[in-house]
Amino acid sequence: MKEPSHQLVQVVYCSSATEELTREKVESLLQISQKRNEKLGITGMLLCAGRSFLQVIEGEKKNVEKLISSIEKDDRHRNITIIIREPIPERSFGEWTMGYADLKEVDFDTIVGINDFFMQDEPFARIDQGRAKKLLNLFKQGQWRDRISNNIHQEGFACRYRLNADFSPAIAEKPPANISYSFAFQPIVSTAECCIFSYEALLRGTNEESAIDVIKKIPSTERPIFHQENCVLALHWAAYRGLTTRLNLNVLPSVISSSPSAIPSSLEAAERFHIFPKQIILEILESEVIRSLRDLSAALRDYRSTGLLFAIDDFGAGYAGLNLLAEFQPDFLKLDLRLVRDIEKKGPKQAIIRGIRRTCIDLGIEIIAEGVETENEFRWLHDEGIRLFQGHLFAKPALEKLQSSFYGPV
Numbered sequence: 001m002k003e004p005s006h007q008l009v010q011v012v013y014c015s016s017a018t019e020e021l022t023r024e025k026v027e028s029l030l031q032i033s034q035k036r037n038e039k040l041g042i043t044g045m046l047l048c049a050g051r052s053f054l055q056v057i058e059g060e061k062k063n064v065e066k067l068i069s070s071i072e073k074d075d076r077h078r079n080i081t082i083i084i085r086e087p088i089p090e091r092s093f094g095e096w097t098m099g100y101a102d103l104k105e106v107d108f109d110t111i112v113g114i115n116d117f118f119m120q121d122e123p124f125a126r127i128d129q130g131r132a133k134k135l136l137n138l139f140k141q142g143q144w145r146d147r148i149s150n151n152i153h154q155e156g157f158a159c160r161y162r163l164n165a166d167f168s169p170a171i172a173e174k175p176p177a178n179i180s181y182s183f184a185f186q187p188i189v190s191t192a193e194c195c196i197f198s199y200e201a202l203l204r205g206t207n208e209e210s211a212i213d214v215i216k217k218i219p220s221t222e223r224p225i226f227h228q229e230n231c232v233l234a235l236h237w238a239a240y241r242g243l244t245t246r247l248n249l250n251v252l253p254s255v256i257s258s259s260p261s262a263i264p265s266s267l268e269a270a271e272r273f274h275i276f277p278k279q280i281i282l283e284i285l286e287s288e289v290i291r292s293l294r295d296l297s298a299a300l301r302d303y304r305s306t307g308l309l310f311a312i313d314d315f316g317a318g319y320a321g322l323n324l325l326a327e328f329q330p331d332f333l334k335l336d337l338r339l340v341r342d343i344e345k346k347g348p349k350q351a352i353i354r355g356i357r358r359t360c361i362d363l364g365i366e367i368i369a370e371g372v373e374t375e376n377e378f379r380w381l382h383d384e385g386i387r388l389f390q391g392h393l394f395a396k397p398a399l400e401k402l403q404s405s406f407y408g409p410v
């Protein structure tokens, strides 16, 4: 459907100033802004607290987009995090071409702007309703502002490190070569301990075809047995490569319920290859855990006594998420890579991850951020207290190998 050209939109973002803004600098910024905003029919407000900004911009969609793209390029601020970007039925800020308040000023006498917006006792009283008002109040209380200013970093990496993981001599014969599939292993890195925490075994074709391509070739009735066999092969490769840390294995909830021997056969193989159950983290896909949540949780809980560890994979991608956590508390929760992507710029994702992290702290669950590809994603997640990472930024999967080193930010 074609959108009407006059559609009103509102954008709310937070950012942090790259330098101390003197009063003169703010005044000149506001002068330019107010003139340009008037021409573009833009209204809104800009709040400043220390080095943090929160700005509301509203107007016709094409004008707002144009302004936002200028503002995003402005090097007077960084960590620009969009919290709201949506159509609105009417403006919250009516005639204000850009109200401005410095929240450090206890009385609002010194406010610069062409309006008396902040001259009242309650500076937000004139905004009627809606999420923008709630956000302004949250900013005033410090919530968004702390998050953003914590994110001020030196540009780029101070340095990168290369670490070696310990390996024991091969503890198994080389796995047979006459199989049409194999495994790639991708490190999961602990930034707290500067070491490789675990390796995830990723199913691959012998020519590195994806797991989906491999599975597509297996008739659905044979998949449970295939799954059981391939877990054994992953353990076999890990043992042959001298695993001393942990191994993350993917298991499908449907396989656990349909073939009761699936987990016991992996445990038997692990014993044969001298891998302890406590070295194995079974990853359960969140999106697969919709049916029989209770039964699955009970089955998994029973395996706890063996020492096996559990992770919920792709958390945030499916629907089972919070219900699953209520029934079964895994040792680890892997954040879905779609939540991780561009996290430093996406306010709603940030709010979700903070909520998940709070829940995990309360339940004693460790978060693993997967699919981390950029330094900015890493920085944001690290600032939130996440310490286990997986992704191309650190190390790519390597076919039939446990890589001994990885690159990472310090």
Ligand SMILES: Cc1cc2nc3c(=O)[nH]c(=O)nc-3n(C[C@H](O)[C@H](O)[C@H](O)COP(=O)(O)O)c2cc1C
Pocket: 029, 032, 033, 034, 036, 037, 046, 053, 055, 067, 070, 071, 072, 074, 076, 077, 098
């Ligand atoms: C925190 C902050 C808020 C800004 N708000 C506005 C604004 O509301 N309107 C505006 O025209 N420019 C604003 N600017 C300045 C723009 O980034 C940009 O410098 C200005 O619009 C000139 O754009 P141009 O160089 O693309 O012509 C703001 C800059 C900062 C750092």
